[in-house]
Amino acid sequence: MLSALALALHALAAVVWVGGMAFAYLFARPALGALEGPQRQTFWRGTFARFFPVVWGSVGLLLATGYYLTFVTYGGFANVGVHVHVMHLLGLVMMAIFAHVFFAPWRRFARAVDAGDRQTAARNIETIRKLVAANLTLGLLVVAIGSSGRFWP
Ligand code: HEM
Incomplete structure (x- = not known):
C-alpha cells in the first residue's frame, strides 16, 4: 500500500x-x-517566484519516494531495472541544474527586476x-524512461 502511495506521489x-x-x-x-520587455520580466518574476518553491517540493518528493521505491519496495539498486539507474542519474542531473538556476541566475534576475536593472535581468532570464x-x-526523457522501463526486454 505504501509503495502504491509512493509511486503515485512520485508520478504526480x-x-x-x-x-x-x-x-x-x-x-x-x-x-x-x-x-513589452519590462512587462515580460515582471511576468517571469511573479511566475517563477510561485513555481520554483513548488519545484523544490517536487524535488524533495521525487527523492524521498524514488529512494523509498528503490530501497524498501525493490530492496536496493542491485534489484532494479536499468531504467531506474538511468532515471536516477538523469534525475540528479536535473536537480543539480535546477539548484543552479535557483541560486544563481534566478536570484540575480529577481534582484535586477526589483532594482529596475533591465539589462542584468535580460541576461539572466x-x-x-x-x-x-x-x-x-x-x-520528458526521464518520464518516458521511468514509465516505460518496466516493459523493456
Ligand atoms: C532521482 C532519483 C529517482 C529515483 C531513485 C527514482 C526511482 C524510481 C523507481 C524505483 C520507480 C519505479 C520503477 C518501476 O517500478 O519500474 C520510478 C518510477 C517513475 N519515475 Fe522515478 N526516480 C527518480 C527520479 C525521477 C524523476 C526526476 C522523474 C521525472 C522528472 C521520475 C519519473 C518517474 C516516472 C514517470 C515513473 C513511473 C511512474 C508510473 O508508474 O507511471 N523519476 N522512479
Whole structure:
C-alpha cells in the first residue's frame, strides 16, 4: 500500500515539475512576445517566484519516494531495472541544474527586476531560458524512461 502511495506521489511530482516547465517554455514564452520587455520580466518574476518553491517540493518528493521505491519496495539498486539507474542519474542531473538556476541566475534576475536593472535581468532570464530548455528535454526523457522501463526486454 505504501509503495502504491509512493509511486503515485512520485508520478504526480514529476507531472507538476515537467508539466510546469512545458507550460512556461512551450506556451507562455511564445505568447509573451506580444508584450513589452519590462512587462515580460515582471511576468517571469511573479511566475517563477510561485513555481520554483513548488519545484523544490517536487524535488524533495521525487527523492524521498524514488529512494523509498528503490530501497524498501525493490530492496536496493542491485534489484532494479536499468531504467531506474538511468532515471536516477538523469534525475540528479536535473536537480543539480535546477539548484543552479535557483541560486544563481534566478536570484540575480529577481534582484535586477526589483532594482529596475533591465539589462542584468535580460541576461539572466536568457540563462534561465536555456537551462529550463535543457531540463525540460531531460524531464520528458526521464518520464518516458521511468514509465516505460518496466516493459523493456
Ligand atoms: C532521482 C532519483 C529517482 C529515483 C531513485 C527514482 C526511482 C524510481 C523507481 C524505483 C520507480 C519505479 C520503477 C518501476 O517500478 O519500474 C520510478 C518510477 C517513475 N519515475 Fe522515478 N526516480 C527518480 C527520479 C525521477 C524523476 C526526476 C522523474 C521525472 C522528472 C521520475 C519519473 C518517474 C516516472 C514517470 C515513473 C513511473 C511512474 C508510473 O508508474 O507511471 N523519476 N522512479
